[in-house]
Amino acid sequence: MTWQPGLPVHGAPAWVVVLDAEGGLPAAAKEAGERLGVDLGRLLEAQLATGFSPAAGATVAYPLLTGEASEVVLVGAGDGSAKDLRHAGAAIARFGRGKDELTTVVAEGIDDAALRAFAEGVILGSFSYTLKTVDPGEPAVGQVAVTDGTDGTDGARQQVLDRGVVIGRTGWLARQLAITPSNAKDPAWLAARATEVAAATGLEVTVWDEKKLAADGFGGILAVGRGSTRPPRFVRLDYVPAGATKNTPYVVLVGKGITYDTGGLSLKPREGMVSMKRDMTGGGSVIATMSALRELGANVRVTGLVCAAENMPSGTAYRPDDVIRHFGGRTTEVKNTDAEGRLVLADGLAYAVQELKPDVLVDIATLTGAIKVSLGAMLYGGLFATDDALADNLADAGRVSGEELWRMPLPAEYEDLISTPIADSVNSSKGPGSITAALFLKAFAGDIPWAHLDLSSIAESPADRFEYSIGATGAGARLLTTWLTSETPTAGI
Template sequence: MARRTSTFAYPTIPAVAWQAGLPVHGAPTWVVVVGTAGLPAAAKEAGERLGVDLDRLLEVQQESGFSPAAGATAAYPLLTGEVREVLLVGAGEQTAKELRQAGAAVARFGRGKDELTTVVAEGIDDAAVQAFAEGVVLGSFTYTLKTADVPEPVVARVTLTDGSAAERQPVVDRGIVIGRTGWLARQFAITPSNEKDPAWLAARATELAASTGLELTVWDEKKLAADGFGGILAVGQGSARPPRLIRLDYVPEGAGDDTPYVVLVGKGITYDTGGLSLKPREAMVSMKRDMTGGGSVIATMSALRELGAQVRVTGLICAAENMPSGSAYRPDDVIRHYGGRTTEVKNTDAEGRLVMADGLAYAVQELQPDVLVDISTLTGAIKISLGAMLYGGLFATDDALAANLTEAGRASGEELWRMPLPAEYESLIATPIADAVNSSKGPGSITAALFLKAFTGTTPWAHLDLSSIAESPADHHEYSAGSTGAGARLLTTWLTSEAPTAGIA
């Protein structure tokens, strides 16, 4: 069968540059970031250069309905001079979250423009400057296969300044890289599944490993069978496009025996029909993004060397396509996972936990990490628990690990809410036929987490169920309509923090 040629193109993101002092010659468009406290200190000098009373301009725009709420915008044309327009952008209290939203608004306004000069408040902290740069990258996101009416390209360059002599380009650069991981994970997730299959994911991982100094190992279906990865094989056996296990390894310069070791396990279901337990059409439509966890792991791994992460990291992406066919796995089948544990299948649409169980078991038995984290769009039940677009679900066996991930979520804008792991619910996934069933009545996100927990041994472990933040209904702040690439910014922020494994027992 002939394969379609890949059209995947890695993102071309805006250049974001920090300017110490106001530029002598600015871009045709100047952006002034406005907080609830008013204009930035450099606005007076900027206004003099532009021949505009920015205080009066702000008053007029507020009378017309503009507010400094994060992401609000008001444009004002200039009829003379090299600068042709001024854009006011709201940033609220100028927290990192609000400045990320402001940066995204600037990026959307700048589509098709060559350059923007942006003035922010003097004295905002590094986290806020970094978040603004992240927002510029994330708000620039676009993906289309259209041949006509193609969206305008991203703004080529954003020059950022607070008018002071401060030098903050390294902070901006970190924001660009973290924003890029979010873009990349989003692009992986939104790629249609007639192009994206497990081999396609492996090809993207291969390319990124070569360009970012990672070691790569890929298991094809024959090697998966030889090594006993029964969960991945079972889920993938109904598809004409076979499964893959992808392993990426990062080792920091100077690593020694005392360097902490983290393993990430990502769900890589490149399309999920539900298998023989077929989903209804409405539930199937967005399932090209069911590999968001795996895509986020690949995107995260690609940034570790550039950001100087000081932990060893292995990323495992458990990739399969869940299709109904004469060769598909069935309800009541019993599958044997890596290492021997067995699962009785009750619902072939609860497939993500089956492939991830193999990845977790392999990590514990063969890699023996200090910390184990899995990430997935695992259950619809987490949306019932947490709603949409506010929090992802966090389950953890170690309080320090939960706290570290929660802080990274807060810093990255991908926030988490910790959920319980009560042993009392383990009876809900018990069966006399096997070690567990893969689906049961009851609290679905919790029983799914408990199913996975059995494969983690005594290793400090966290499970991220991000279905609740994996899809945005519309362009809103740093998110574009569709797949959000949930988890890449969170994991990258965590793994490149000063001490990601601090306090973990």
């Protein structure tokens, strides 16, 4: 995606005109219309009269018989906000499928946040994944040139577009990891993808196999993975910015990497298993986030931990009433083998606290169905936090990225719901499921400022809508990347 100073001398066969915040034409539309041989003002009036709405992402295409292009499309930008421009960008990507290039005219003076979001939308709307051998669909648009019609080179505008492309790419990668079917994707596969990302982006990587996990006492990851013939893995990715010192803030991310979840011996119904290939969305989002930190110049140290296992029923599977000893020694009595995500995350959190001692600790997971009951689907992810500044910083990043969060409580009064005389806690209980899951994890975070992101509510899109494609959304990657590459991600914590 390139920023074009002025209208291009030789435009693409298809042109896109993005309406302004008032639903009108951008300043460069008159000149563009002359080039295309059409009065864009009259075209817009005619379309509005027949029911076209300038809502964000609304499109109307018009074939051209003269001029240098064969087609022009008008795209609504809603109120011109970053959110609405992201939707407009995704609509353009869908229009552009199968086309080699597009010339896109936007409103003069579009601010950086909106332009960056627009670029994210183009990337995200271009996403597709198919293993079809017949009618696989049209490929993504090859090239998009963006201009507001003003002359002069503007390297700063290109940098804004480039940043949006990179952030969009993290969402693309997280989706690709999540949507890969589980006959191809197992814990070793996920570790291999993380290793490839590390090699390509200058990260350090360490992978624990099942023998090293046993030697080091990762009882939660081992227990969950014990029922599968495909053993678990624990992955550590490390990013250190140039010029880092002992005073550089240090953040650790911990992602749930359940590559398939049958529920184990607490077997899910068939309907409940559908889409469980994406139960490693948290781990995939951690990998995708880590991939962008060096390119975007993040100024904090970051370690990404991925706790990967496949939860299967078998003669070797862990059972209800088993007692697990996690990394560091804390014990859990199992009451539901389908509450497995918190068991693997517990090992990752305990490892971070004991071995890494970060300034900030964040875990991310598609953890509970209960968060969907609380927040519904596709609007908000759940946010739990022990530090108000951390919660605010993450919520701000959610608003900027379009992956919005809603803060949930951590009431101590509910801790009795996960108590047991047999172990330090149980892994499942009656009551507010997302809250008790967060309280379970809180005990493993120690005194470090900690946040838990339960993103089951935004992990799956039922249709192609705005920047989302049907299926796994890769929830969390854009949120975490936006947060960690902001100027002061740990401010106030």
